[in-house]
Amino acid sequence: MNEIVIKIIAPLSALIGVALTISAQSLFAKRNQSFELQKEQIKLSHNDYEKRKWLVRERLERLHIILGEISREFSLTFLVIDWEAKIKRADYHEKYRTLCVKLEEAQMISDLYIENLSDEMNALSGEMNCYWGSFAQLLYLEERGEKVDHNSQCYKDAFNYSNSIPQKVYSIKQSIRAISRTNMSNDNA
Secondary structure: OHHHHHHHHHHHHHHHHHHHHHHHHHHHHHHHHHHHHHHHHHHHHHHHHHHHHHHHHHHHHHHHHHHHHHHHHOOHHHHHHHHHOOOOHHHHHHHHHHHHHHHHHHHHHHHHHOHHHHHHHHHHHHHHHHHHHHHHHHHHHHHOOOOOOOOOHHHHHHHHHHHHHHHHHHHHHHHHHHHHHHHHHOOOO
C-alpha cells in the first residue's frame, strides 16, 4: 500500500504545485493588468488636463490679441487718424460693427474661461459704444458742414473715452497675465 500512496502522492503533489503556480500567475497577471489599466487612466486624465490647460492658454492668447486691437482702435492715436483721414460715417459704422463682433468673441471667452472678467468686459463694451456714439456724432456734424474742433463736446467725449478704454484694456490684460502665470506655474508643480 505504501507503494500505491507513493505513486499517488508524487503526481498529486506535482498537480497541486502546477495548480498553485497557475493560480499565482493568474493572480499576478490580474494585478499587473489592473496596475496597467490604472496607469493608462492616469495618463488619460493627465492628457485631458493638459489639453484643457492648453485650450485655456489659447483662449487667453486670443483674448489678449482682441483686447490689443480694441485698445488700439479706440485710442487717441486712432481717433486722430480716423478724423484726419475724414473717414465716412458709413465706413466708420462698418469698422465699429467688425470690432463689436471681436468684442463678442472676447466676452464669450471671458464668460466661459475667466468669469471674473465678465463685468469688466461688459463695462468695456459700454465705453466702446459711447466712444462710437461720440465719434459718429463728430462725423455727422462735419458731414452737415458744421464746425467741429477739439472744443466740441463730441470730440471731448471721444477724447475721454480714447483715454479710458486703453486703461480699462490694460487692467483686463493684467488679470489675464496673472491667470496665465498661474496656469503656467502649475506646469512646474
